[in-house]
Amino acid sequence: MRAVIPYKKAGAKSRLSPVLSLEEREEFVELMLNQVIDSLRNAEIEKIDVLSPSVYGLEDMTKARVLLDEDDLNEALNRYLAGSKEPVLIVMADLPLLSPAHIKGICSTEKDVCIVPGKGGGTNALFIKNPSRYRVKYYGSSFLTHCSIATDTGQDFEIYDSFLAGTDIDEPEDLVELLIHGNGSAKEYINRKFRLEVSRGRVGLVPL
Numbered sequence: 001m002r003a004v005i006p007y008k009k010a011g012a013k014s015r016l017s018p019v020l021s022l023e024e025r026e027e028f029v030e031l032m033l034n035q036v037i038d039s040l041r042n043a044e045i046e047k048i049d050v051l052s053p054s055v056y057g058l059e060d061m062t063k064a065r066v067l068l069d070e071d072d073l074n075e076a077l078n079r080y081l082a083g084s085k086e087p088v089l090i091v092m093a094d095l096p097l098l099s100p101a102h103i104k105g106i107c108s109t110e111k112d113v114c115i116v117p118g119k120g121g122g123t124n125a126l127f128i129k130n131p132s133r134y135r136v137k138y139y140g141s142s143f144l145t146h147c148s149i150a151t152d153t154g155q156d157f158e159i160y161d162s163f164l165a166g167t168d169i170d171e172p173e174d175l176v177e178l179l180i181h182g183n184g185s186a187k188e189y190i191n192r193k194f195r196l197e198v199s200r201g202r203v204g205l206v207p208l
């Protein structure tokens with residue numbers, strides 16, 4: 001099997017722009033990407049590809065193979081899947097709470113496909129045993145779409161139910177989860193800029 005991480009550093013994480021500058025967001029996504037790669041390696045996945053529209057931010061990447069495809073996320077991933085002859089795990093780059101134990105659990109599914117939902121209807125990871133028979137359609141309610149694609153192509157699927165694997169870092173409130181549950185360089189980066197504060201029973205972020 002192999003893992004692929006779609007990754008675009010330029011202008012990344014625009015939804016975090018209320019709390020992080022462009023430069024900060026680009027630094028932060030690079031730290032998250034490296035944590036995802038480390039989790040895959042610690043789950044003993046040796047073949048890891050980073051699929052990116054540009055080499056920007058990947059010039060010194062030694063822990064994974066870099067594949068360039070200028071097309072958008074869906075077209076690039078579908079081209080990748082069509083050319084794959086072994087099971088593929090697609091993992092988003094914004095999952096610093098995803099652990100090696102999650103990855104092992106996802107990849108040990110007995111079904112044809114294992115789908116890890118993300119917040120708000122997204123898809124955080126997809127393990128596909130027969131990649132040439134599957135295609136992806138991210139954005140919108142992609143979790144439901146990915147369930148339908150499995151069914152429509154005659155493949156059974158498991159839903160991997162996990163709060164931490166389901167927490168992709170998209171919006172400022174997600175940084176709260178990173179500070180509470182995270183570890184490693186992505187958490188440390190945010191920890192240098194914000195602290196947690198409880199207000200009216202909710203934990204929020206306060207800039208330092």
Ligand SMILES: Nc1nc2c(ncn2[C@@H]2O[C@H](COP(=O)(O)OP(=O)(O)OP(=O)(O)O)[C@@H](O)[C@H]2O)c(=O)[nH]1
Binds near residue numbers: 005006013051091
């Ligand atoms: N290869 C490739 N990956 C992409 C592209 N756009 C986003 N990604 C990656 O796809 C994953 C999901 O993207 P999003 O969660 O929407 O992240 P984002 O585009 O940086 O964030 P927003 O600007 O807030 O939407 C992340 O791993 C991104 O790095 C693209 O055009 N090509």
Ligand SMILES: C[C@H](OP(=O)(O)O)C(=O)O
Binds near residue numbers: 119120121124140168
């Ligand atoms: C790519 C997209 O990510 P989200 O915008 O849900 O974080 C999705 O999971 O379909």
